[in-house]
Amino acid sequence: SASAxxxxxxxxxxxxxxxxxxxxxxxxAALIRGxxxxxxxxxxxxxxxxxxxxxxxxxxxxxVQINELSAAGTALALNQSTRWVLAKEDAAGNIITxxxxxxxxxxxxKELFEKNEEYLEALAAHHGVLAAAVKTKQVVDAAACDALDxxxxxxxxxxxx
Numbered sequence: 001s002a003s004a005x006x007x008x009x010x011x012x013x014x015x016x017x018x019x020x021x022x023x024x025x026x027x028x029a030a031l032i033r034g035x036x037x038x039x040x041x042x043x044x045x046x047x048x049x050x051x052x053x054x055x056x057x058x059x060x061x062x063x064v065q066i067n068e069l070s071a072a073g074t075a076l077a078l079n080q081s082t083r084w085v086l087a088k089e090d091a092a093g094n095i096i097t098x099x100x101x102x103x104x105x106x107x108x109x110k111e112l113f114e115k116n117e118e119y120l121e122a123l124a125a126h127h128g129v130l131a132a133a134v135k136t137k138q139v140v141d142a143a144a145c146d147a148l149d150x151x152x153x154x155x156x157x158x159x160x161x
Contacts, residue, residue, distance in 0.1 A: 066084045
């Protein structure tokens with residue numbers, strides 16, 4: 001879409017994404033790409049999209065496991081189901097954090113868009129992911145995972161080439 005192309009172009013122009021070498025004796029010549037709320041100006045958008053997809057896959061697997069374990073009715077199944085609920089909550093929370101704190105607070109800036117409609121379209125795409133992630137916390141229905149995957153797929157082109 002036009003807003004995805006606009007945001008992608010703007011992010012490439014505004015992201016100077018420096019790479020930092022590990023700074024302690026004996027450290028490998030690895031590179032760190034991170035993000036904080038300083039803001040540090042270090043961005044790796046494709047990594048964030050990968051993390052969103054990974055967390056969405058975790059939510060889906062957790063739902064499958066919870067549904068399978070609920071039929072067993074044993075103490076062990078209850079214990080394992082509880083652990084999967086916690087994993088699902090954590091993964092959905094990660095999605096919410098990435099979209100709200102990284103994407104919306106740090107990357108989506110109104111001045112990067114030529115038209116207000118494109119800005120609003122970008123906001124709606126981000127909100128779609130947030131709403132879908134919250135829904136996955138509330139249910140154990142794979143349809144909620146499908147909606148989350150769709151929302152992430154709709155958002156991803158804004159952050160990938």
